[in-house]
Amino acid sequence: MERSEIETKMVDLLVEELGIEREKIAMGSKFEEDLEVDSLGVVELLMALEDNFDVNIPDEEAENISTVSEAVDIVAAKVNG
């Protein structure tokens, strides 16, 4: 899967699943600081990623995700790896 495709889908998920305004989202956005995603929201996002990309993201890997771009990295590595 192309990275750009994952990025597009990631942004759609943030808008649809977490109710974040599309214009606020950049690849460098930090989930907690910039997008105001709290700890429950992070779990929701992980579940949405697992469902939509058919991947499994263990908690220890999820802990390293703080930006949108890092979430794309993890998904890309799993989908393409």
Next chain:
Amino acid sequence: MARRRVVITGLGTVNPLGQSVAETWKNAREGVSGVGRITHFDPTEFRAQIAAEVAGFDPEEYIPRKEVRRLDRNAQFFWAAASQALKDAGLSYDEDDPAALRAGVACGSGIGGIITFQDEVGVLRDRGPGRVSPLAITKIISNMAGGLASIEFNLFGPNICTVTACAASANAIGDAAEIIRRDDADVMLSGGAEAGIVELSVASFASARALSTRNDDPAAASRPFDADRDGFVMGEGGAVLILEERQHALDRGATIYGEVLGYGMSADGYHITMPRPGGAGAARAMQHSLRDAGLGPGDIDYINAHGTSTPANDSTESSAVKAAFGDLAYKIPVSSTKSMTGHLLGGAGALEAMLCVLAIRDGVIPPTINYETPDPECDLDYVPNEAREASVGNVMTNSFGFGGHNVALVFGPPS
């Protein structure tokens, strides 16, 4: 020291008759039914296929989109009603406002987020524990509507939740008044909400033979005190009353709708769903509320009945009114607005309290619609079918919950 007095300075509601106080009151005065075929799910296989739904409710009119999806529909209703009521009262609090420490919340709900409950049990069963939402519990628990109100509106005083089935929001109003009386707060956002028109609830109430199955004539299904009544009709929505210490309200020049005069409670101690025959429990709640108000049976100009349209409630409640008021019972108009709104369960007490306050303000008693055939066991003046203009001073509203919880509230005009 004289008891602190509690007045009502703001109202808000979302219910089957309207999504504002004005729209609701107009429809209640005109005797409009809010009941129709269920649209929230396909009711084809259900015994009861009708309900009073809030049509076209858009939570984003009140709640940021990001928050909406974190709230069950019942909390969305409460939020909407709360935001209307605070605006009506002219009250708002910044996070560092010392007055916010003296403003609290009392919310009632019969069961909380049962839509979420049903959905997430489905997820657990079909997809396993790893897919259950981290928000499932926070959306289900009944107190969250009140918790969210404190977070959103900066209400840092007492914050409680009453869960006494169909008496829940009447208890919330009564408890809120007590909190102000005992000087724990100056302002209380009080009321409740329910959003229970979901397969699990409708199926269970229907299995319990509690619901009307007049599926072919929904608007006529909720017919309290009528001889042909066959059960209640589920409703949904919520209502909020802003209660305020009287001097506090006067000092800021607030519009005062009326005063909370009395709060009475009792338990039937009899059965999980059936009222105690003869209505002794309900009668005691009414008597306690009169005593608390310092009033006698002759001082009440209108009773908003619990009046569910179940065979057992309406005859028992009629007996209870007679037990509490004696011969005066025949002279007091008693109406059930559930004939129009359906039964909002945990939201019912607050909605009916609101209608009582408006009856006082405008001198209009809302009717019991669908009243056609008298029942010998229900022989009071039920204000049949048409609203009635009358001088309305003090009013009582009854709320009774499964489990035998009986609550009566008494309201009076501003003075």
